[in-house]
Amino acid sequence: MTILKDILYKVSLVSTTGDMEVEVKNIVFDSRKVEEGSLFVAIPGTQVDGHDFIDKAVDTGARVIVCERLPENKSPKITWVQVKKASQALGVMASNFYDNPSHSIKVVAVTGTNGKTTTVTLLHQLFTSMGYSTGLLSTVENRINEEILPATHTTPDAVSVQALLRKMVDAGCTHCFMEASSHAIVQERIAGLKLIGSVFTNISHDHLDYHETFEEYIKAKKKLFDDLPKDAFALVNGDDKRGAVMLQNCKATPQTFALKSPADFKAKVLSNTLEGLELDINGKPVWFRLIGDFNAYNLLGVLGVAVLLGEDEDEVMQVLSGIRGAKGRFDRISIGGVTAIVDYAHTPDALENVLKTINGVRTGGEQLITVVGCGGNRDKSKRPIMAKLAVQESDKAILTSDNPRFEEPEAILQDMQAGVGPSDLRKTLTIVDRKEAIKTACMLSQVGDIILIAGKGHEDYQEIKGVKYHFDDAEVVSEFLNQLTKK
Numbered sequence: 001m002t003i004l005k006d007i008l009y010k011v012s013l014v015s016t017t018g019d020m021e022v023e024v025k026n027i028v029f030d031s032r033k034v035e036e037g038s039l040f041v042a043i044p045g046t047q048v049d050g051h052d053f054i055d056k057a058v059d060t061g062a063r064v065i066v067c068e069r070l071p072e073n074k075s076p077k078i079t080w081v082q083v084k085k086a087s088q089a090l091g092v093m094a095s096n097f098y099d100n101p102s103h104s105i106k107v108v109a110v111t112g113t114n115g116k117t118t119t120v121t122l123l124h125q126l127f128t129s130m131g132y133s134t135g136l137l138s139t140v141e142n143r144i145n146e147e148i149l150p151a152t153h154t155t156p157d158a159v160s161v162q163a164l165l166r167k168m169v170d171a172g173c174t175h176c177f178m179e180a181s182s183h184a185i186v187q188e189r190i191a192g193l194k195l196i197g198s199v200f201t202n203i204s205h206d207h208l209d210y211h212e213t214f215e216e217y218i219k220a221k222k223k224l225f226d227d228l229p230k231d232a233f234a235l236v237n238g239d240d241k242r243g244a245v246m247l248q249n250c251k252a253t254p255q256t257f258a259l260k261s262p263a264d265f266k267a268k269v270l271s272n273t274l275e276g277l278e279l280d281i282n283g284k285p286v287w288f289r290l291i292g293d294f295n296a297y298n299l300l301g302v303l304g305v306a307v308l309l310g311e312d313e314d315e316v317m318q319v320l321s322g323i324r325g326a327k328g329r330f331d332r333i334s335i336g337g338v339t340a341i342v343d344y345a346h347t348p349d350a351l352e353n354v355l356k357t358i359n360g361v362r363t364g365g366e367q368l369i370t371v372v373g374c375g376g377n378r379d380k381s382k383r384p385i386m387a388k389l390a391v392q393e394s395d396k397a398i399l400t401s402d403n404p405r406f407e408e409p410e411a412i413l414q415d416m417q418a419g420v421g422p423s424d425l426r427k428t429l430t431i432v433d434r435k436e437a438i439k440t441a442c443m444l445s446q447v448g449d450i451i452l453i454a455g456k457g458h459e460d461y462q463e464i465k466g467v468k469y470h471f472d473d474a475e476v477v478s479e480f481l482n483q484l485t486k487k
């Protein structure tokens with residue numbers, strides 16, 4: 001749809017002035033991307049207010065301005081649309097512009113602090129293996145069947161979400177599995193989307209820099225469930241005490257998965273080794289390639305979604321049993337008798353799970369050496385907690401840089417060091433340069449040892465002062481372990 005009045009269908013309007021039949025070339029929310037004939041949406045942001053760029057958008061050819069506050073001098077050549085919430089209007093308009101693709105594809109959104117990428121990636125692989133044409137929107141990558149499109153965010157912006165869904169529908173996709181980050185929910189990047197179901201994995205400490213309080217963070221996740229229609233399903237982790245909170249006043253069909261509490265989808269962990277997990281599901285033992293109890297939750301969530309979408313439970317378990325999961329999540333690299341594990345644990349809960357999983361499957365004599373850092377310009381309060389966990393649960397810990405972004409790496413490391421008690425200092429090293437830190441871990445390792453490199457998983461860059469330099473934990477650790485093996 002390219003005619004303004006069609007694009008505004010279902011947008012709650014405050015006022016309009018000008019031609020409503022005007023043709024719109026594209027919808028943009030960044031004045032720097034405006035072209036002749038664009039519709040520019042002014043959004044108040046965390047750094048600046050899009051309303052300050054309305055003049056610039058008009059000068060560069062915008063034909064329609066959608067905003068929350070009208071300027072005093074409105075050019076008569078422009079159509080002015082005032083709305084209550086511009087970010088929300090953007091989602092609805094983008095959906096209309098791309099002919100509401102989510103009405104022609106089954107979209108499932110997954111939210112939670114940890115496990116979103118793992119869950120949607122498993123779902124994408126599962127449905128593809130079962131013969132469906134499937135789309136994926138994730139932190140690691142976006143996919144339309146086998147075609148890979150790079151991802152810049154966990155959840156793309158509202159226009160990109162709709163454009164990607166349109167491509168999926170045109171490519172014949174019947175299902176799309178997507179991550180819904182708390183930032184995306186608050187910023188309405190998924191407004192206008194028709195969901196067939198949503199999944200809640202868990203909630204723990206993260207992103208308090210953005211949401212400010214844990215209550216606000218919970219509220220952000222809950223909004224995904226509050227907005228679900230009656231004919232959708234709401235599948236939550238019944239062992240997380242906020243699972244029930246997500247279902248409060250939810251119109252959709254409530255469903256639960258759990259290892260400990262009574263639930264619609266239940267399993268018991270039979271064994272957990274570095275080779276994989278064995279689960280008892282409805283009295284049947286099933287083996288999976290993923291490692292750690294936390295992945296039992298992800299697998300159950302996936303099974304729940306598939307069954308709720310009408311798939312046969314036995315077939316799902318059989319196919320799921322052969323699937324590997326997402327890149328950079330518990331990736332094992334064994335060189336010269338040393339096992340390196342590259343994992344995206346960047347929250348205290350994730351780090352604790354991964355460390356405890358490794359400690360639970362250790363045979364005894366080997367050392368666990370952990371290399372970990374915390375991202376800059378992100379929640380500072382998780383830094384001492386993550387350092388403390390790494391030191392307490394490992395034989396040696398090397399604190400290093402993650403993505404410092406615009407912060408000084410040394411200052412981030414000081415925040416981390418504050419979590420290390422005096423008795424643990426003997427087994428803690430601080431090395432700012434991540435490559436040196438990984439190299440040191442390799443040099444300290446003996447045959448049989450395990451090196452955990454946490455925080456960056458699949459990332460193939462390190463972001464320092466706005467520049468992304470190539471950096472790949474798996475590549476770096478392999479290089480050093482190979483060098484040591486040759487000597």
Ligand SMILES: CC(=O)N[C@H]1[C@@H](OP(=O)(O)OP(=O)(O)OC[C@H]2O[C@@H](n3ccc(=O)[nH]c3=O)[C@H](O)[C@@H]2O)O[C@H](CO)[C@@H](O)[C@@H]1O[C@H](C)C(=O)N[C@@H](C)C(=O)N[C@H](CCC(=O)O)C(=O)O
Pocket residue numbers: 029030031032042043044045046047048049050051053152153154155156157158181182183184187210
């Ligand atoms: C904190 C945050 O989430 N910021 C996102 C937000 O930007 P913002 O609100 O800061 O925008 P702003 O810079 O203040 O600008 C406000 C408005 O003015 C416009 N503008 C700005 C300048 C100009 O010259 N002209 C102009 O029109 C901007 O396009 C924007 O519409 O909206 C932008 C457009 O959608 C996002 O790109 C941006 O993501 C930033 C880059 C980011 O790093 N976000 C991370 C924290 C994030 O979203 N992470 C989650 C995953 C988190 C997790 O679960 O682990 C994700 O979904 O990726």
Ligand SMILES: Nc1ncnc2c1ncn2[C@@H]1O[C@H](COP(=O)(O)OP(=O)(O)OP(=O)(O)O)[C@@H](O)[C@H]1O
Pocket residue numbers: 112113114115116117118119139154179181201202294295297298328329330343344345346349350351353354457
């Ligand atoms: N269900 C889970 N519960 C707790 N920790 C988990 C769970 N699943 C994965 N993890 C841990 O969290 C890390 C991140 O997992 P994943 O990428 O699936 O989460 P995410 O929610 O997509 O993260 P992000 O918010 O950064 O996109 C993993 O590397 C692992 O350490």
Ligand SMILES: N[C@H](CCC[C@H](N)C(=O)O)C(=O)O
Pocket residue numbers: 154346374375376378402403455456459
């Ligand atoms: N989606 C998360 C990823 C964090 C990954 C970690 N490597 C970091 O840079 O902090 C974020 O943007 O906060």
Ligand SMILES: [Mg+2]
Pocket residue numbers: 116117118138139140154179
């Ligand atoms: Mg993710």
